[in-house]
Amino acid sequence: MITLVLGGDVTVHARTTPAAALGRLNPLLEGADLRFVNVEGPVDAVTAEALKSTGIDVVSVANDAPHPPAAALASLGVLDQAGIAHCGAGANLDSAHAPAVLERSGEKVAFLAYTALRSPGQVAQPGSPGVAQAFATTAYQPDPRVAEIPGRPPVVRTAPVPEHLERLVADVRKANAAHDHVVVSMHWGLPGPEPAEYQVAYGRAAIDAGADLVAGHGSHTIQAVEVYRGRPILYGLGNLAADWPDGLLAGCMFGAEPRLELIPVRRTADNACEPLAGDEADKVLRYVAEVSALRSTKVTVQGGIASVPVGA
Template sequence: MASNNIAPPSGPGLSLFAVGDVFVDRDEPATAFASARDVLRAGDVVFGNCEGVFSDDIQRAPSAGSAVTAPAANAAPLAQAGFDILSLANNHSLDGGHAALLSMRGTLADLGIATVGAGAHLAEATAPVYLERNGRRLAFLAFSSVFPYGYEARPGVPGLAPLRAHTRYTPVDLNVWNPGMAPVVSTEPLVEDQRAFLHSLAEARAKSDIVVASFHWGDSTVPYSLTDHERRTARLAIDHGADVVLGHHHHMLRGVEFHAGKPIFYGLGHYVFDLPNLTERLAKDGYLGVGRPEEMAAWARKFGEYMIRPREGYPLLPFHPDSRMTGAAVVHITPSGRIRAGFLPAIINPANEPIHVAADSDEGRRVVAYLERCCAAEQLPTRLIAPRPDSGLPSACIEFVSTATD
């Protein structure tokens, strides 16, 4: 395996490093980022999605599927790894109940980590969060489109920042009877959620130099795919002032494209996401139909080879082997505001640690090829190249460039 000795970004400006899902639930929490710490600390600002609850006050939410929780002390490695800000807008952030969510925010704040996308009430959950770096002011927004009923914040009720959509199922051929055939799926945003998002985005744009919008979204049951909700929302964000869009939830990487010259990372996969004791966890929670053969068979048909299940040799990562390809998005912003987007590949080892590799190494080329397939499968007009000399990206990166003609 290649070394983690990845040179930092070069040139003046500011570099944002962003990863997908992070959650530490292992016997020795301090080992979680031992291999990635130096890489992450090369970024001026480091972002991730906190996919669970760190708290000593867990009251399991009634609508939680398989709850993802760990003691508050397990959050410490995130600070040691250099995370500056974490999204709490995801389908596990309320697994431990309202008090646990709020105590986790306090725990992370005490560690010097800002949080965004959840709060004591709707206004707090949807509010931008600001960071100052290198003479620039960055605004972060985080919203979730995937979560159990009741996790959304409301006036006077803690929760996450919601960005929901109605789903429509339409027959493929309206002129043919074909019972049971898979339909065409389309979505329409909830007006109240979209209005709240655009209000917060307008505030962020007015009060900052750089706006980063983060979304928990998409279909995690298949590789590569993007929903119309993801595409529409990403473009909406940029059209109304976002400079960078970061997506997560899929547990596998997704493609990248540019809109109006701004990068959209549709899915950053997971980075360090511990999910131990899966068999016992599912049996206890009755999740994925465990204990009910007909339901288990239906879930197996739906997910196929991508079903969450124990994977030999990877006790903390019960996901398809494709999920072991990961990395960090790198966005370099020059003093003049020019944006360059790249990716530092990594491979997750059996200890569930991301080992960063150069994009031109054997392991790096495997990740790059996967990203190329992600882009090709969804016809994203993006090419992956070695970093250009003026990109400001680390030399170990791959750089994304738009091939769109508009």
């Protein structure tokens, strides 16, 4: 049995005391075998120390934080120096798509990371550094009743870029063949409760290819959980230590009796992140339950913790 705790977006490099942003989460993190977050922006030694002091083992660096490839490579070096594994970016296309692999209790967990959100010049190429991409196309379909009611807004349709989807599926299949568990991190989405069509397509394709869990972030809002073929897709973990409010910590157990639990977190007045409790926690989790029910997934809320049935 391996216990994994996952958080959403982390941006602490510009804070006066970066470690203070995460310190209140230590009681929830210290018992896990593996701890994962998405880190946006450059990683300096102080940021790396903040991550390490909270016990973060592995991070995604595949996102749209606007810093040039040279700075991104420097960040990877800082993470290496700190002993924090990373995925989703590298010196070239192949290294950006390579998994971070960590072993616990004799089992290997592979982490892959991709971004659908982008800043110019950040995409990895065969001979140049950058991030692993999983982009989408956007089209606008006229509302079916636009002839009756002129001016009705169009329906927005999105779909994965075919070659990006093919590469992601190939990456997951390769990782699944070589390791015991595969976690796919996706930086994607728009603010709001609903995942876009391309998010559903990528998430389900990753599960079909052998992923045990898909963890989404990037919309800076909490989105639904979907259990697809017995495995969870977390469409939006929201914020962990970022300059926006709510987020989720997800605790997942891999093994004979898999489990998924969710605990809400919130940015405080002093710019730290702390777990919610009581009525405030239940309010956030009831929202998660409502939006997840729209994806045919039952979320049970009790005592500030949400439980999601997985593995069946």
